[in-house]
Amino acid sequence: MEGLELRRLERGDFDKGFLQLMQQLTVVGDVSREMFDAKMQQLEKLGDYHRIVVIEDVKSGRVVATGSIFIEHKFARSCGKVGHLEDVVVDERMRGCHLGQRYLYFALSIFAQQSQRRVIEALTSFAKDAGCYKVILDCKPENAAFYEKCGYSKKEIQMAKYF
C-alpha cells in the first residue's frame, strides 16, 4: 500500500486530522491541543500496555485510519494477558461514502478494507507478541463478517451502562 505509512500515534497527529477521524466513529467533543497532549502523556506512562496506531497518507499528510489496543493483566491462564481492541476506524472518504461514481466507490472501498485489515492485523500481532492468549473486541453485528475474515469469532454479548 504505497504512500500509506502505519505507525504509532504521535503528538503531531493533532494537526493531521486524528480527532476528525475519531469523530466519524464516536462523539469526540471539544479537545484542545492541551487536552490532547495531556492524554498523550497519560498514554505514554502506560508504555506498551496501551498502543494506538494510525495510517498516514504521506502525500496529503492526513491520518486516514486508526485503531488501539490495551493489554489487561489476568490471573487466568497462568497469570496471562488479554488484548482489548478498540476504536478502529477508516476515513469515510476512503470508505467511498458520498461518491456518485460506482466504480470509484468500489475501488476506494477495497482500499479502505485493506487499511482496516492492516490496522487490525498490526494490533493483533502486537498483542500476540506481548504474550496475550487472546484478543477481544466489541462490534456491531453487521461488522462481524469483516472481523471473521481477520480470524475473529463471535463469543458473548456486550452490555453497557452510561453515566
Add this chain to the structure above:
Amino acid sequence: MEGLELRRLERGDFDKGFLQLMQQLTVVGDVSREMFDAKMQQLEKLGDYHRIVVIEDVKSGRVVATGSIFIEHKFARSCGKVGHLEDVVVDERMRGCHLGQRYLYFALSIFAQQSQRRVIEALTSFAKDAGCYKVILDCKPENAAFYEKCGYSKKEIQMAKYF
C-alpha cells in the same frame, strides 16, 4: 450482609481461595505464590487504573466473590475514560450448586445474587467516581437479565481471537 467484607484484593488472598474461585469462571492453570505476587506487583503499578475487589466470608476466611475493573483512556468524549468490568464470579457453594434441598438452594441463590450485585455495584461506582462516562462488559446471553437489573443494557457483540 453481615460477616461478608468487600475490599480490594490482597496478597494474602492467595491463601484464601481466590484462585480456586477464579477457576470456577475460567481456566486458571498453575499459578505459584511467586507468580501471584509478581502479578500483584504489576497490578499495583497500574494504581487506580486496575482494581480487583473480593468479598471475604470473615468467619471462614475464604474469598467467596470477586470482580475487576480497569480504566481505559480515550480521546472520545472530550478525552474521557471507559471502565471495563471483567471476571465477576461468586463461589458456586453460594450459588447453591450441588445441593439437594430446594429451600436451601433458593436461600443461597439469593445470597449469591446479592454478593454478585454488591461486587458489580462497587466496581461500577468506582468507575463513575474515577470519571468514566460508561462501563462496559461482556457476558453470556443468559446472564444479560441479571446485568439489566444492575442498570446495564445490551449493546454490541463480542468477538475473540485465541492464539
